[in-house]
Amino acid sequence: MTSPATTLDAAGPALPAPSPRRLRPWLVAAAQSAACLLLGALTWTFSFGDALLQYNDDPPPIVLAFHGIDLLLGLGAALVIGPSRFLPPGRAHTAVHVLLALVAALSVWALPAGMLALYRIGTRRRLGLSIAVALAMAVLAAAGLWLDAALRAPTPAVIVVVAVLVTALLAALPLLLGHVLATRALLMTALRERAASAEREAQALEGEREALVRERTADAARVRAEERTALARDMHDSISHHLATIAMHAGAMAYRDDLPPEQVRRAAQTVRDAAQQANRELRTVLTTLRTTDADAPLATVPSLAALVERCREEGQDVTLTWEGTDAEELAGRPRTTVVALVRILAEVAANAAKHAPGLPLEVRIAREGERTSEGHDSKDRVVLRARSPLPSEPVIAPTSTGHGLQGLQERARLLGGDARWGRRVPARERTTEDRTTEDRTTEGFFEVEAWMPW
Numbered sequence: 001m002t003s004p005a006t007t008l009d010a011a012g013p014a015l016p017a018p019s020p021r022r023l024r025p026w027l028v029a030a031a032q033s034a035a036c037l038l039l040g041a042l043t044w045t046f047s048f049g050d051a052l053l054q055y056n057d058d059p060p061p062i063v064l065a066f067h068g069i070d071l072l073l074g075l076g077a078a079l080v081i082g083p084s085r086f087l088p089p090g091r092a093h094t095a096v097h098v099l100l101a102l103v104a105a106l107s108v109w110a111l112p113a114g115m116l117a118l119y120r121i122g123t124r125r126r127l128g129l130s131i132a133v134a135l136a137m138a139v140l141a142a143a144g145l146w147l148d149a150a151l152r153a154p155t156p157a158v159i160v161v162v163a164v165l166v167t168a169l170l171a172a173l174p175l176l177l178g179h180v181l182a183t184r185a186l187l188m189t190a191l192r193e194r195a196a197s198a199e200r201e202a203q204a205l206e207g208e209r210e211a212l213v214r215e216r217t218a219d220a221a222r223v224r225a226e227e228r229t230a231l232a233r234d235m236h237d238s239i240s241h242h243l244a245t246i247a248m249h250a251g252a253m254a255y256r257d258d259l260p261p262e263q264v265r266r267a268a269q270t271v272r273d274a275a276q277q278a279n280r281e282l283r284t285v286l287t288t289l290r291t292t293d294a295d296a297p298l299a300t301v302p303s304l305a306a307l308v309e310r311c312r313e314e315g316q317d318v319t320l321t322w323e324g325t326d327a328e329e330l331a332g333r334p335r336t337t338v339v340a341l342v343r344i345l346a347e348v349a350a351n352a353a354k355h356a357p358g359l360p361l362e363v364r365i366a367r368e369g370e371r372t373s374e375g376h377d378s379k380d381r382v383v384l385r386a387r388s389p390l391p392s393e394p395v396i397a398p399t400s401t402g403h404g405l406q407g408l409q410e411r412a413r414l415l416g417g418d419a420r421w422g423r424r425v426p427a428r429e430r431t432t433e434d435r436t437t438e439d440r441t442t443e444g445f446f447e448v449e450a451w452m453p454w
Helices: 023-054 061-081 091-106 111-123 127-151 157-255 261-285 302-313 327-331 335-355 403-414
Strands: 318-323 361-371 377-389 418-424 445-453
Touching: 023 061, 023 111, 061 091, 061 111, 091 111, 091 127, 111 127, 111 157, 127 157, 157 261, 157 403, 302 318, 302 327, 302 335, 302 361, 327 335, 335 361, 335 377, 335 403, 335 445, 403 418, 403 445
Parallel strands: 318 361
Antiparallel strands: 361 377, 377 445, 418 445
């Protein structure tokens, strides 16, 4: 659909006609006819008075007839000019108003109606029509002067030329005014239509944006729910392991009455430790859901090294270092913490392989202590930090939704920790405002940090 603003040229569209079904346009039409009637009568009175003075109040019959025809033409033009505003742009509109303009060239009474007709012709914004009407009026004015000279006295040629030029100029003024005002009105209409169209597009874009936000929110909620479910499955297996340990040692103590006291104390200690660990993990698993899907083997501390080796076999340059702890010490922590670290490392390695292929990935697992404002240790935590350089050239990778990072953050939060990620540019503090791995620069690193209570 072409906007009217694209066709505002010399032969562009005209203003639409007012509706004849409303009262106000009819009042305007009546006022126009009345004004043309009164102004035309005043002009005709001056013209007829001049004729009376010239012939000493006894003009010839031909002069009286000429003024009588002038009066009739003026009355007809004044009565027609008002209702003719309801004619829609087209041939009828052009024919009526051209006729009124030409009548004004022969009738003094019809001059006001002719000026209004010329204005309406100008609103048609047709340059050829405007020039033709102005020339036709000039020719008719010259003919009228020739006829007046035949009835009265010869008119000098200079006066005829001046009169023709003045008639053409007077005709050009309302034509130009109509053209300018019509162009302005059409331009304002086009601008309003463009503004309305832009508003509709903005509303549509806002609706699409809200739908996209809702979709992303739903996806994020789904990812978190899946991560909770996976975590529940892992903790279910871990708790089952602890319960099996309790049952085995308790059964041994129940059926073996010949055990020495030291061995009985060790078995009781094992039962107590397993029960306490199961109790801690049970409080976490009560906040999650259990699925009926086939369960994968539960990850252990050796799974971290196995994952690193598998990545190296696939061509990744992955290094794993320990700070403040080691694999043996980590094996004594809750199984859910170990499983979470394995899952987070797997996600980080997958992202590095996808978005920074061939570049090294440095992974550090550290035991750190949070400190209070007084500087005393308040609570230890295990932290996994992974860093890989940003590629110097754009990498064509599958579209990333960030769900994997959201999932590892949800897993860390369910265990009482958190996760963050973002770009780190040299000589600047690392920012996490942009949490996607797609927006990269040509220098710096992309870092992921996840921590959980020790």
